[in-house]
Amino acid sequence: MTEALKRDYRICEEIGRGRFGVVRRCEPLRPSAEPSSASSLAVKSIDKSAVSGDDLDSHCLLMEPKVLSLLSPHPNLLRIHSTYEDSSHLHLVLDLCDSPDLHLAVASAGPLPEPEAARILSQLMCAVAHCHRHGVVHRDIKPDNILFDSRGRLRLADFGSAEVIGGDPAARLKGVVGTPYYVAPEVVEGREYGEKVDLWSAGVVLYVMLAGFPPFNGESVAEIFGAVLRANLRFPPRAFRSASATAKDLLRKMLCRDVSRRFSADQVLRHPWLTSFGGGAEAADLQI
Incomplete structure (x- = not known):
């Protein structure tokens, strides 16, 4: 996990797991410039090694942060707050939605x-x-x-x-x-x-x-x-x-x-x- 991510957010318990990585609850450690920001968010950590050389997998890895940044903010879309990357993972800080889908x-x-x-x-x-x-x-x-x-x-x-x-x-x-x-x-x-x-x-x-x-x-x-x-x-x-x-x-x-x-x-x-x-x-x- 990047030092910048750990500096900005407290990483908490795991709340989900998928084919490409893990979702954990996180809390901002510094006051946000956006007064509407939630006190609890989620960080989706995508394991780059789990993404094959297949074009579709690579496309999925790259498209989500790009599209969410283009579309945010909207009250009915999952909002992306920040993105971090290191040699092994891409980390997306998103709205926390902990109710059943x-x-x-x-x-x-x-x-x-x-x-x-x-x-x-x-x-x-x-x-x-x-x-x-x-x-x-x-x-x-x-x-x-x-x-x-x-x-x-x-x-x-x-x-x-x-x-x-x-x-x-x-x-x-x-x-x-x-x-x-x-x-x-x-x-x-x-x-x-x-x-x-x-x-x-x-x-x-x-x-x-x-x-x-x-x-x-x-x-x-x-x-x-x-x-x-x-x-x-x-x-x-x-x-x-x-x-x-x-x-x-x-x-x-x-x-x-x-x-x-x-x-x-x-x-x-x-x-x-x-x-x-x-x-x-x-x-x-x-x-x-």
């Missing part, structure tokens, strides 16, 4: 009531709209990457798979990136794609919040990808018996195979299902 919340409590799902989707769309305005495509939106801070506010995290396409609406990406249940059909097909892959993924997140399971399923990655490509969106009565017509309408518009007809983040924020629960475009204006 959305995946754990749904796994433990089951499907969410529509007002709660709408509150979460509204905040997620605020984050996604902010990313897209800055030319950033997240490419791995899923419940595991949707965190909550101590006030219960959503924080979109893990920008290791993100790509910056800039302000050109015609810019396109390639490559199968993301998590099988949440990846858009155009990605699976190997076609060029743009920011609307994030809207497909967010639509799957909404479906999971309301049903407790993903809309496109399978026993293997190949089977899941086959279901994604068919894009046969169904609403099983056992899970959607009490779901509103407007919720199903929004799901159809987010999980639309035709990219030209798939909703944008701003369109989702204006949809009646969100605005009826006090979220949507008006809430977005307050947060951005």
